[in-house]
Amino acid sequence: MAEIPPQGAPAPAFTLPRDGGGTVSLSDFSGRKLVLYFYPKADTPGCTKEAIAFNGLRAEFEKADTAILGVSADPVAKQDKFKTKYDLDIPLGSDESTAMLEAYGVWGEKSMYGRKYMGIERVTLLIGRDGTIARVWPKVKVTGHAEEVLEAARALA
Template identity: 50%
Template sequence: MEFPKIGNKAPAFSLKNQQGEYVKLADLKGKKVVLYFYPKAMTPGCTTQACGLRDTKAEYEAANVVVLGVSPDPYERLKKFEDKHELNFDLLSDEDHAVADKYGVWGLKKFMGREFMGIHRVTFIIDEQGRLAHIMPKVKTKSHHDDVLALITESGS
C-alpha cells in the first residue's frame, strides 16, 4: 500500500453513489472534499463513522466541504445503509476496488487470525483545486467527524 503524495493532484474517479448516479471528482472543483474509505456498510465501526459525519453535515457545509464515503459494497447495499441510518451524503460503490487501488488503501488485512484483502480505513482531504491536502491513515471511528473538521478548520484546507 502506497498513498498518493500530498500536494499532488488527487487521483480522478467516477463511481456510482447509493442512488445509482455517477459522482465524479472533477465535478467537485471549487469545494473541499473529504474522501473517506471504509471496509463495509452496516458494520458497527462503519456505522459509527458514517453517523458522526451525518450529524455534523451543517459544519461541513459551512466549511465548503463535500463528504464522500467509499466502500467495495454494491450501490444497492449502500442505499440500504443510507436509508437505515438516514445518511445525508454520497456513499460510493467501488466494487472492483479500482479507486481504492489508486489511493493505496486496498491491501492485506488481518482480523481474528485471518488474513484477507480489503479496504483500509483511511481519509483523504482534497482541496478546492483537486490536490491532496491531508491524509489520515489512522482513523478513530467515534471521533472521525470531529478530527477531520478540526484539521480542515485549523489548517484552512
C-alpha cells in the same frame, strides 16, 4: 498495495456508481474542499458510527465549503440500504472493481483472527479546492475523527 497519495499530491481522478443511482466523480467537487473517507463495510459497527458522525456534522462541513463522500467496495444496493437505515444524507460511492480504492492506496491485504483477506483500510483524505491532497489520516480511529477532520477543513483556505 499502492501507497496512499501523500500530502501535496494530486488526488487521483475517479468516477464511481453511487447510492440512489448515477455516478459521482472527483470533478463533481471541483473548486470545493472534499472529505473523502474510505470505510471497510456498510452497516458494521465502526463504519456505521463513522458515517453517522460525518452525517451529523454535515451542516458544519457545508459552512466550511467542504463536501463529504464515503467510499467502500459494497454494491450500490447495500449502500442504499445503509443510507436508508441510518437516515444518512451524505453520498456514498461504490467501488466493487477496487480500481479507485487501489489508486488511493486503501485496498490491500488485511488480517483478522489469523485469516488473511483483501479489504479496505479505514483512511480519510482532505482534498483541497485545487484537487491536491491537503491532509491524510491513515489507520483512522472512529471516535472523535469526524470532529478532527472538520477542524482541518475549517483551517484549510
